[in-house]
Amino acid sequence: MPVSHNPDIPAQLDRVLTEIRNSAVGCGRNPADILLVAVSKTKPLEAILQAHAAGQVHFGENKVQELVPKMEDGPDDAVWHMIGALQSNKVKYMAPRVNWIHSVPKLKTLKEIEKRAAEFNRVINVLIQINISEEDQKSGCEPEDLKAILEASRGMQHVVIRGLMGMASLEEDPELIRPQFRLLRELRDLHAKNNEGAVQLEHLSMGMSGDLDVAIQEGSTMVRVGSALFGARNTE
Numbered sequence: 001m002p003v004s005h006n007p008d009i010p011a012q013l014d015r016v017l018t019e020i021r022n023s024a025v026g027c028g029r030n031p032a033d034i035l036l037v038a039v040s041k042t043k044p045l046e047a048i049l050q051a052h053a054a055g056q057v058h059f060g061e062n063k064v065q066e067l068v069p070k071m072e073d074g075p076d077d078a079v080w081h082m083i084g085a086l087q088s089n090k091v092k093y094m095a096p097r098v099n100w101i102h103s104v105p106k107l108k109t110l111k112e113i114e115k116r117a118a119e120f121n122r123v124i125n126v127l128i129q130i131n132i133s134e135e136d137q138k139s140g141c142e143p144e145d146l147k148a149i150l151e152a153s154r155g156m157q158h159v160v161i162r163g164l165m166g167m168a169s170l171e172e173d174p175e176l177i178r179p180q181f182r183l184l185r186e187l188r189d190l191h192a193k194n195n196e197g198a199v200q201l202e203h204l205s206m207g208m209s210g211d212l213d214v215a216i217q218e219g220s221t222m223v224r225v226g227s228a229l230f231g232a233r234n235t236e
């Protein structure tokens, strides 16, 4: 999908939603089962407000220091998703407002979210990030570590583990990405058999601007789309 520096955000939103719908219908899925998270990182509040005015409600950011002011100044009804690499000591800053945290790599982080959410008497939806690309720079837990994390968090009161998140490696050929997404789905299916208490696996957060279609074919329920909506980013 082409990107530009000053995109017509409502038109781009329309195109992304159409692409999601076409992908879903093309593989026999209900488009309503796929949530678009608009990734507004590095973009000004104005871009968020434009997307919101066009009907977009879910927004994602990858840095706590950028997420917090945008949550404060953004629309009251926006639903905020933290999608980036997460240090435990930053959890406290977003705990009063964040709705979803996609990028939980380990039990220590989950325990910190449980503690901080309790202070505000909130429940935060989380996804466990799994390293599906076998690239070291893409963080997340190893698939074989997931079971222990889930077992240890079943009793949590202020966290609900709603699914898994993964980032595929940057490949030109979607058929090289497909097995990575499939692995995430198989892990979700396997562990969802033991859903109980705070473990309620359902969602798969996978697919970005460049690999939406294959992610939806492999069962994505949340796509995280930045550049196709808001234009290319200069900095990360």
Ligand SMILES: *Cc1c(COP(=O)(O)O)cnc(C)c1O
Residues within 6 Å of the ligand: 039, 041, 062, 083, 084, 167, 208, 209, 210, 224, 225, 226, 227, 228
């Ligand atoms: C930036 C980012 C995205 C969106 O990437 P695009 O290619 O711009 O759609 C999705 N997920 C994560 C974790 C990101 O950091």
